[in-house]
Amino acid sequence: MVFFCFLVDQRRRVRSSKPAAGICSRCGACASVADMVTCTRFCYVTVHRKAWRAIICTFCGALLKSYNR
Template sequence: MVCFCFLVDQKRKMKASKPAAGMCSRCGLCFCLTAPVKTSTRFCLIPIYCRSWRAIVCSFCGSVLKSYR
């Protein structure tokens, strides 16, 4: 008998942010921010992948409107 158990966790951290012009297409409000984002993926509490990128994020609903490398 084989049993597979996978525990994968992904966290997103935003550092310092600056206001950006525009409106959110999801909620329709004007709370957009430009921020560097760090995404880290963990498998069974061991970090296996980290990526840093810049994104325009709505601070009200949290959706990513545009991402840059």
């Protein structure tokens, strides 16, 4: 018998952030510009890594806008 383990997950991590002008449209708190990294892993081994920039809310953590670097 052969068993295959298809354990795939994706994690987002904030590398750095700085304050941005503007407020969150959902809760009204301050926004910040963050450099994000998304890691897609298969069986705990990183298969794909993508760096991107996003505007996020500092209070509720909502992703307001994302764009490539």
